[in-house]
Amino acid sequence: MTETGSRAVMSHTGSLSGAAEVWNSAFRQAGVIQAGSAEELIDTIYAFLYLRPNAGPRVALMGGGGAIGVAASDSLDRLGLSVPVLSPPILEKLKASFPRWETASKIL
DSSP: OHHHHHHHHHSSGGGSSOOOOHHHHHHHHHHOOOOHHHHHHHHHHHHHHHSSOOOBOOOOOOOOHHHHHHHHHHHHHHTTTOOOOOOHHHHHHHTTOOOHHHHHHHOO
């Protein structure tokens, strides 16, 4: 999928494989979900095993730190998904279901 990988594959039967853009386009048309690593592949498999199919392109994100949320938001956007702004009542319900930081830090 990279220039270096393309050069390496030229000495292999995979030299017929073509450019990354061709593969990416074919994958998009076929609805293929690409995993960038073994860890990402395992996470994707778990998602398909345990999550219900999504009814639309909206995805809610929850996490403990800002940086991972920003990275996840960017990834979702690149995949054509959107992260909606949650309403105040929904945010209050979510807050009520998580322990306060003081309680969580004592558990750790």
